Amino acid sequence: MTTSDLLTRRLSHWIGFLAMMLVWSCGEADRNTLIFARGADSVGLDPALENDGESFKVCDNIYETLVTYAPGSTDLQPLLARSWQTSPDGRTWTFRLRTDVEFHDGTAFDAHAMLFSLERQFNPDHPFHRVEGAYKYWKDMGLDEIVAAMEATDDSTLVIRLHTPSAPFLSTMAMNFAAAVSPAAVARYGDEFFRNPVGTGPFRFVEWRRDERLVLEANPSYWGTPPALDRLIFKPVQESAVRFLELRQGTVHGLDYVSPEFADDIRADPNLQLLTQAGLNVGYLAMNMDKPPFDDVRVRRAINHAIDKQALVDHLYRGLAVPATTPIPPTMWGHDDSIMPYAYDPARARALLREAGFPDGFGTELWAMPIPRPYMPQPDRVAQAIQANLAAVGIQADIVQWEWGTYLDKIFNGEHTMALLGWTSDSGDPDNILYVLLSKQAATKPAQNIAFYRNAELQDLLVEARRSVNHEHRVRLYHAAQQIVHRDAPWVPLVHTTQTIAFRRQVQEYTLHPTGIMRFHPVYISR
């Protein structure tokens, strides 16, 4: 036998192998299993410890909170609490809990379990306070300062006392970090609870192979209507093009964060559906008012007039965003739609600059995030577009980028002149944008208020809105606050991005939620 005969024979073995692969394709997945592709895996599944969207996507289906957001809105409705009341001074909240609920491990849910779930985050002496991780949300929502004490007065009553009245408190309790966890499971798993989650929700945990699959199944003893799906599998697929191909092939049923470049293909495919909804976020350009010339309101207004937001939306967001007028997105209650945006008007911008003493413009820096964020998927290109807009009115801005952690560190310490950043509100309360990002309090370094905007009148309004429990009154206060912010122009509010999710056509009853909560409870797959 010659060498080439041998080679030919080897080659034919390979062809045979390939043919075998072709013929032997494996069986189909169970028809009542929904496979959802996403860009990254969860970090962990202990709701109190997590900080990232991918973790909460799963936790939203395993755990439940005292109150919850109504489908499609940020209005609150009962969940584990049947009802609640506030004392006249607004400082004592009494929750009456359901008595027909049990955890996935079979232990009963009651006020003591709810107390356990909240207290372990709050009380440093609690036996389960020290765990691997930190209670980031509890701290970031300011609950250490707001909450004074809590107790379970009987099996179905939980009382929480606050230091001062706090209107956003109830919507904070609807966030997943405040969900009920099984005390027995926390005691049993300790530091490993994050990968052995036990809650009361419609789905219970089955298996997690990190970066491969995370499997949930319907909770057979769920207190409410049982979920229609038997199984729910989250599959991490990092590459957006591959996620899209998998959806088209039907190997997954759904995906989120649809890349703008695939949106049209999904819309055009009769087997697929694209759901969109304005998100509760804002991407903005902050001007550091501690540094001249940004201490001059005419300069800040000129920059507002110089930037073409519609062009950003059309070209860089491909229509999956709306131009922003105020920091509050139009889908959030309290948004003031009477405010007229600063129109894109380079001539007006140049006139304002002349008036401020800069007839030839000036040189400055424009800081941009190094990584994509939900409110700004392409920060470098947004920065380039803004740079070109500013150059057209005579402002020469050099783009500055730092590694993400350093970037945040430097801008929180006010080293920038102009910087891009954004925010996603997950409580759905305007306080979670206006107070956190624009109050005088937030301008203390390291500051979230990176415009270093300090306005006493605004501060009073925001503090009053925080304390008032009268909804109508709060709306009026937030309208007034947005008028002031608009007048003083510490930011250029750029865009509010649209949330996107795509499914195979057979997937029914999924609704996008403004806060980004993912609920698969009502979802079913039609035949």
Place this chain on the structure above:
Amino acid sequence: MRWYILKRLILVLPTLAGISLLVFLTIHLVPGDPAQVMLGERASAESVAALRAHMGLDQPLHVQFYRFFKGLFRGDLGRSLRTHEPVTRELLRRFPATCELALFSLLLACSGGILAGVFAAVRRGRMIDYVSMVLATAGISMPIFWLGLLLMLLLGVLVPVFPLSGRLSMHVDLEPVTHFYTVDAVLARDPQAFVDVLRHLFLPALTLCTVPMAVIARMTRASLLEVLKEDYIRTAWAKGLPERVVVVRHALKNAFIPTLTVIALEFGYLLGGAVLTETIFAWPGLGRWLFLAVQARDFRAVQGGVLVLATLFTLANLLADVLYSWLDPRIRY
């Protein structure tokens, strides 16, 4: 020989100590605070401080290094800052994924590369020689990212033979024991799972094998051409031996030493994990995990991962050295 191996193994230890010190210093000296990176734009100063204290980042550098080293001797690499998982557990899961892919693609690369190299050398100057060497050059210069997507489109979408991503179909239940899924499928006596694992391996392995295959092909051709000029080959021909015996038994075995060096090196690189291939095919291996760990300044994961990789790389080279003397008995240590 035994002494040589032992000496080399002992020498691995100071090398690794040096590497861990280097990695420790690099990751602590580059800008970027892990707590800040992890918490993002939402972080309040209090929660960053709390997290820093929790991670032990508020301790002086030498205290942190002492703790790391103490843990190392107990086989405890700490918990990953990014995923809360013990680093050792992550490594035990991810290394088999990477290793299985590396072995499979090395198998493809060796069979294809040696075959093409031999073909090209034996038929030197003919069409087949030019074609295989042009393909080899193309293999070296093809961007992995583009090739991966192209293969995926061809063999996953247009002719849907192979799955697009992952290690296992979502409906296949296979209990991970060794985390080498081919081995696990054999242990579970589940032929369907075995084929499913192979189908998932094929596209990423094919993508990953192009560069090593091209390197191996060129190396095999070059060294085989050298050997084919030797007197003893002429003697073999003169004896009237068939072509297969002359090329495979007499020439190839002697021409194999440089190729083996290349194979060992390539295997080392493949074990380092292929960030791009793993990203495209959603392969839960070491490469992407390390990449994300570096991005998040997750120093515990980076230290552990690099240490394991360095060990393996050193061992792969030691293995190659040992194989030399097996291939060529004149080489003695």
